[in-house]
Amino acid sequence: MQHPLLIDCETLQKRLGQPGLVILDVRGRAAYEFGGHIPGAVHSTWHEYSDPDAVAKGLLDPDLKRIEKRVQALGINQDSEVVIYSNPFDNWGDEGRMFWMLEYLGHKNLKVLDGGWVKWIHERRPFEHGAVRCAPGNFVVAPVESAIIMKNELKGIARKPNPTTTIVDARSLEEYLGKEISGIPRPGHIPGAVHVAWSGFLNADATVKDLAAINAQLDLKGLNPAHETICYCTGGVRSAWLYFILRLAGYQRLRNYPGSWWEWSRDFACPVEKDLLALQKLLGLSESQVPTGMRPS
Structure with a gap:
């Protein structure tokens, strides 16, 4: 491209x-x-x-x-x-x-x-x-400063969502839904975050997909280039790649959260959402196979 x-x-x-x-x-x-x-x-x-x-x-x-x-x-x-x-x-x-x-x-x-x-x-x-x-x-x-966001500001956005601000989770779908990950105190995602996996934008030869394909993927997720878009992942690396992809697609109001889930999950004042039913279905588990602590209540 x-x-x-x-x-x-x-x-x-x-x-x-x-x-x-x-x-x-x-x-x-x-x-x-x-x-x-x-x-x-x-x-x-x-x-x-x-x-x-x-x-x-x-x-x-x-x-x-x-x-x-x-x-x-x-x-x-x-x-x-x-x-x-x-x-x-x-x-x-x-x-x-x-x-x-x-x-x-x-x-x-x-x-x-x-x-x-x-x-x-x-x-x-x-x-x-x-x-x-x-x-x-x-x-x-x-x-x-417009290219970065820190925990306390993002916490305020998560608690009082803005219709022209989109929070995007760049991790795997399993992580987003709430899969337990070693070293992460709390699984799940920031409330209201849209899932857009960082890994879906390359061709077989490692080049970036063309803009039509990128925009089609972003449109499916409901992203809007006119909105402020905040990217996060586990440590601000996968989300920074998504930040770059969004820059290619013409998004101007972009911010990356470098602390991401490593920091967010350690602060128990930060809200977290999970979808364990969807995770169970994704992993192909029956209810009896799901550990008690992971079962939806």
């Missing part, structure tokens, strides 16, 4: 080594250094920007100067063009998380490599091993 927020593999290969271009690999460190990476690509993952003191892993480090130094260490300048890639079939939407984070931090020239590492290697394009070192950039953080 042709889109200002995407770049295809052929175009990127022709531009390798171009001044002002920063290619950012957001896969794991071992995959980057030992499995190979696009020539000249620097490496960073979303975990490096998380709040070191928070239990909820998705929350951003509140020390924005520390984040700024980390971003500068990647060679990113104010006017850099940043191309982000990952392995779309072997992550949780990490390229979307990095896109959202950099957009929130105020960077204005971001793209995602369509098809990522999967398509790059399938087409036998050049790669190299080892870490890439670069001179620090001059990027200055200027947060775009």
